[in-house]
Amino acid sequence: MCECMADNKIDCERWTREMRDFVQEHLEDSAAELLLSAHRYRGIDVPFAVEQIEARRRLKAKLPEWYGNADLVMGGRVPAEQCSSEIVAKYKRGIIEGESLCDMTGGMGVDFWYMSEGMKRAVYTERQEFLCGAARHNFSVLADGKHPEVEVRHGDGCVLPIPQVDVIYLDPARRGEDGSRVYAIEECEPDVTVWQDELLRHARTVLVKLSPMVDVTDVLRKMKNVTEVHVLAVRNECKEILVKQQSGVRSGEGGTPAYALGCRVFCVDFFQSYTMKYSFAFSADGAGACAVTDRGVMKYIYEPDVTLMKARAWGSLCGSFPVCQLDYDTRLMTSDELIEDFPGRIFAVKEQMPFSSKVAKRLKRSIPQANISTRNFILTADELRRRTGIKDGGEVYLFGAKVNNFDYVLLKCRKILLTLHHNETF
Secondary structure, three states: OOOOHHHHHHOOOOOHHHHHHHHHOOOOOHHHHHOOOOOOOOOOOOOHHHHHHHHHHHHHHOOHHHOOOOOOOOOOHHHHHHHOOHHHHHHHHHHOOOOEEEEEOOOOHHHHHHHOOOOOOEEEEEEEEHHHHHHHHHHHHHHOOOOOOOOEEEOOOOOOOOOOOOEEEEEOOOOOOOOOEOHHHHHEOHHHHHHHHHHHHHHEEEEEOOOOOHHHHHHHOOOOOOOEEEEEEEEEEEEEEEEEEEEOOOOOOOOOHHHHHHOOOEEEOOOOOOOOEEEOOOOOOOOOOOOOOOOOOOOOEEEHHHHHHHOOOOHHHHOOOOOOEEEOOEEEEEOOOOOOOOEEEEEEEEEEEEHHHHHHHHHHHHOEEEEEEOOOOOOHHHHHHHHHEEEEEEEEEEEEEEEEEOEEEEEEHHHHHOOOOOEEEE
């Protein structure tokens, strides 16, 4: 079954004008209270309405265009929770080329809709019937002349005939048979490591969305024909990793990993008023050897953006900027000169203290409140907070870190706020 006309009955027959208006009217109401007072709303399927309300709440910040369209029916709370944000979905459209797209794991259809803009052919595939029905309805509502007529297919994308297209996109399910979360690519469904050859026979480009928890080096050892990896974050929270495979590109031979053949990594973090971008050629050791300080902590320390940490970019950072790491496994960097365009947070060091139990006990007197972090330290941040009794928050930043030649230290710092460089591409 590919056309899914019957699937609309699952949710969309209940999506009446009366239901739509009820959902809009009660968007800010308590879900529990609505369910308890369901008898007051005759003719309204209150459990369905509550599911729609809770799904919309999850979309308010990350998908404002869909949240603001009252006519759209949501696929449920879990799909709304798992779907990409609007800004990330639009980014994906910018990294693919071609005139035809097949989404093998359609879900809510958010990625599919934004990625198919300007295409001549677009195929949405989804195993769950109710999501097919919701998608067909929503694509009709969203139709704007910029998208092709969508072909909606119900079934397993790896079982249905795979169409010949320019781009195949898939977001493997990250839940095990027992409902537990899984992260390794071979544990997800479908297993891309098994299907990648077949997919590359049907498309020039295969774009795979992976969990932010995966090890990029491990992924590149297992996936073929990889030309790009995109590590995406929103406000310093890593959201997903995209792996771009190209048919016809030579893969590693004799166990040579993909990163040895020129794979490029793009780190992108979307903040409210700017976008941080940084790219480098990937290597197992973090794109080159890391410089480590032999002078201890200097005037400034730098915390790389979360996307750069995930992508193991510290070697590249040491090569691109005049910075040194505090120690080989301490992912904080230091310099005597302020580097305003460093892609991450910057702090001015106000005081450096060797760590000891005696210092920790009396520290609360001079620092009653601070934001505490630890890097390659003898204690976790929570343990350091309990040991010192310092309250959370405030303007002081306290780092516990291992420093080359200086053992464990505490660094009292002030965050430096810069606005001039944030729209740059590094």
